[in-house]
Amino acid sequence: MKKYANLLGAKTIIKDQSLMRHEEIRKQIRILPELEALIPPMQPAEFSQLEENIRKEGCxxxxxxxxxxxxxxxxxxxxxxxxxxxxxxxxxxxxxRHGIDFKIHLTSFASLADVRFYMIDNQLGRRNLTPEQASYLRGLRYLSEKQEKGKYDRQDRKGQNVLYNDSLSVEYKGQNDPYADSVSLTDKGQNVLYAESEGGSTSEKLAQRFNVSEKTIKRDAEFAKGLSRLAPELRTSILSGRAKVNKASIQQLSRLHQPQQPLETLQELSALVSKEPQQPKPEAVPAKAESDQSEIAMLKKYLGELTRKLDREATNLTDVCDEIIRCSKQLKALLKSRPS
Structure with a gap:
């Protein structure tokens, strides 16, 4: 219950003790692709562990x-x-897949926009996001707020539906919940779109919220926008770490003209960004240094999480070690590239 209480703010989980109604609802659950895309892909070892746990203990x-x-x-x-x-x-x-029963909580949101904000915040609350996944989600949050605020300004508070359409994780594991308790939750303001009274730009507010610089938020937005121009399979491969690509190439893609079709391969991406090189902005060098420093900090944190996994039972040590090696190489490359 704490999981939803902390994230849903003033939302009230709908009370309904009818098991029959819940049985019917379970048969009608719909998955929206644009919302599912906000879930970063799990590492194979993590998914296998989750599957094993559910098969043994239930959901x-x-x-x-x-x-x-x-x-x-x-x-x-x-x-x-x-x-x-x-x-x-x-x-x-x-x-x-396995015919296992599960419980549900029903909740209400004022709009699809609010749902997207909730899901992004939910994923950003995870501790084991990779730096790329965290960057992508922060970028999505920025782009979503900017687009929603534009509709808000144009339509006199009618902005409700279409947000940034493409989006990524790792499954959030919360507390056990009963079937459908009625809970009045305290509003913590995380889904307030335009808190004008707080002052500051969208990037400033998000930078303060996520403890990064304003420039990092804007570079995150370029990263998210660039990834949205890739085919879903390629985007997922990049965010899961299976496909290796220079983050700067994705950011450069965001500044080019929208391709007619989503790019499906790294070769297409490389050809496009090399064909239309972008002139660096005057602040490019210091901005890169600041971006690298932020990525170094995230990699160190992620490596700490991976190291702690080595002591857990039922952990696929081979996969964890492979991920540690991958992140260590990435961290080493960033450290070597820093000016002395």
């Missing part, structure tokens, strides 16, 4: 489901209730 954490309507999604004027999965995609997949 202990309830899945969070948004009870809404078709017209809220902008698909039609139909007010028929629909049930959209917003937390627990990996658990849902495993339960469906």
């Amino acid at each position: 202990r954490e309830a899945l969070l489901v948004w009870e809404t309507t078709e017209n809220m999604l902008g698909n039609s004027s139909d007010a028929t209730p629909i049930y959209v999965l917003i937390d627990g995609h990996n658990r849902f997949s495993i339960c469906q």
Whole structure:
């Protein structure tokens, strides 16, 4: 319960003790691709461990489901209730594959925009995100807020639906939850889109919130925008670490003209960015140094998480060691590139 209490702010989890109703809802759960894309891909060892745990112990954490309507999604004027999965995609997949029962919590959001913000914040709260995944999610948050604020300004507070359409993780593991308790939660303000009274730009607010520099937030936005121009399979491979690519190439892609089709291979990406080289901005050198310093800090934190995994039982040590080696090489390269 603490997981949702900490993240949903003033949202109230809907109370309904009808097991029959929940059984029907479980059959109607819908997955929206643009929301599923906000979930960073799990490492194979992590997914296997989660699957093994669920098969042995059942699905202990309830899945969070948004009870809404078709017209809220902008698909039609139909007010028929629909049930959209917003937390627990990996658990849902495993339960469906093995025919394992699971619990659900129903919750309400004012708009699809609020759901996206909640999901991004949920993922950014994880401790084992890679630096690339964290950068991507911060960039998505920035782009989403900028786009939503633009609609807010143009439509006199009507901005509700379409946010940044493409987005990534690792499954968030929260507390065990009963079927559907009624909980009044304290508003912590994480889904307030435009807190004008706080002052400052979007990048300034996000920089303070995520403890990075304002320039890092803007570079994160370039990274997220560039990744959105890749085919989903390639984007997932990059964010999971299976495909190796220079982050600067992705950022450069964001500054080029939108390709007619999403890029499907690293070769296409390399050809495009080398064909249209971008002139560096005057601040490029110090900005890169600052970006490297931020990435070094994130890599050190991630390596610490990986090292602690070595002491856990039922851990695939081979996969963990491979990931430690990959991150160590990346950290070493960054340290060697720093000016002496």
